[in-house]
Amino acid sequence: MKLTDEAAKARAMTFRFIHSSDWHLAKPFRRFEPGLAGELAAARLGIIGRLAKIARERGARHVLVAGDIFDSELIATLEIRRALAQLAEESDVTWLLLPGNHDPLRLSGVWDQVSRLGLPPNVSVLSSATPHTLAGNAVLLPSPVTSKDPGRDVTEWMDAAQTPPGAARIGLAHGSVRGFGSDDDAALRLAPDRAKRAGLAYLALGDWHGAARVSAETWYSGTPEPDQFPDNEPGFALSVTVDGAQLVAVDKVPTAEFTWLKFDRTVHSAADFGAIERDVRSAASTLGKTLLRLALGGHLSLADRAALDVWREEWSARLRRFEIDDKALTVTSGSMDFESLGLAGALLDAARHLAAVSSDPASPERDAAATALLRLAGFAAEGRREAGQ
Incomplete structure (x- = not known):
């Protein structure tokens, strides 16, 4: 019986949370087309269920959310109801929500709407320090x-x-630590050593x-x-x-439904596209849930530049969104390019003329000629591809 009591006491001293x-x-x-915008918004609402699953898997009963639960103070009532309904669904998890700078706690703000709609029993809005x-x-x-x-450090208090002697003091705040993550003149400035000053086992920030x-x-x-x-x-x-008043462990747990990638790459031939593909596949869990922004530099032959357009179209179909910035990419053209594209007769003459003007x-008319030359090369490359050449 004594061992059982000691084990129970030890469990009571250990606290796990998300x-x-x-x-x-x-x-x-708003910068995306409506279909993608809706999918991204739905993924954000799905955060609640994914966090609840992680809490169960990790043996935690509490999720502490350090601010900016809502994107702004002007949220449609239906969106608030949806969030509250999702939180209520995960009834075995206690949700502790802290107002942040996007959704501050003030009169007629979003939290007044939440209060009027009524909080589920497993949800608390942390409205006082x-x-x-x-x-x-x-x-x-x-x-x-x-x-x-x-206009002040909100964690100073x-x-x-x-708190009771020996308690694990856990801070929850929203703001910027000097020299970390934002400008020194940020409005929500927090002391970088607040945890030590306040004797905190852990300071959870947003x-x-x-x-x-x-x-x-x-x-x-x-x-x-x-x-x-x-x-x-x-x-x-x-x-x-x-454990007790001491921090034992902090583990990062993946939560994202969509993967957003930003690559800067230098290319010199179409063969370099394969390396980009491998990098994307390595970083993305699901191609159809991946958004890629690719900045390209270097130089390509006219034929390889045409191949880039075909490759872009192929990967636009595989990824949820594919953006390419090729302003730093230069294109070279010569007789070998025209021959490799299978141009002949009037098309070959037109390509040579456009190449001369664009250079x-x-x-x-230099820019217009360069655009026309790339389009001509693209049509030729696509035609050869469809013909299986």
């Missing part, structure tokens, strides 16, 4: 954002916050959209579903374990 942030529910994605008991030995110290520019370690006890979870072509590491949640810096 740290997430920056859901940006109801983000409109006061200690919040979680489970066992853990106490949450939340810092809700009440305006887009509060944590230093003097009173605002920076990539998963990142600031210090041993201070982490950004990043957005669980990417919303742009990234320079950081979006698409994760953090599984956190504390003349003094010609006012």
Whole structure:
């Protein structure tokens, strides 16, 4: 019996939770066509179910969301209802939601709408900077954002916050740590050493959209579903374990439905396209759920430049979205290019004329000629491809 009691006590001292942030529910994605925009918005709402699954797999009953749950303060009631319904579906998980700078806690804001609609029993909106008991030995110290520019460090109160002796103090905040992730004049500026000043076992942060370690006890979870072509590491949640008042482990767990890739590549022949394909396949879990932005430099022959257009069309069909920036790519043309494309007669004469004009810096028709030459080469390459040559 004594061993059983000790084991129960040990379990009570260990607390596991999921740290997430920056859901940006109801983000409109206006720069994309309506079909893709709808798919991306649906993937963001699907975050809730995916996080609940991760919580169960990791033995966690709490998900802490460090701000920007909604994309703005002007959210349609139907979108709010959908989010609340999804949270209510995952009834075995406790959701703790912190207002951020996109959805600050202020009069007539989105959280007033949430309050009027009514919260599910398993959901709490952290509306005040006061200690919040979680489970066992853990106490949450939340810092809700009440305006887009509060003009102060919203985590400062944590230093003097009173919690039971030996409790695991867990901070939850939204903002920018100096020198990390944003400008030094950012409105929501947080002290980089807040965790040490306040004696926190862990400080869960939101605002920076990539998963990142600031210090041993201070982490950004990043957005669980990417919303742009990234320079950081979006698409994760953090599984956190504390034992007593000490941090034990922080594990990154993949969460993204869509993969957003941004590549810069230099090419010198059509053979180089294969290396790009291998990189895409290596980075993407599912091609049909991948968005790729590819910046190309280097130089290609006219024939290979025509092959690039064919390759672009093929991969546009495989990927959910494919963007190519080829402004830094130069094209060379010569008689061998025309012969390899199978041009003859009037088409060969036209190609030679266009090549001459496009290579003349003094010609006012230089750009138009270059475009026409590429189109002619593209038609010829496609014709040879359809003929099986």
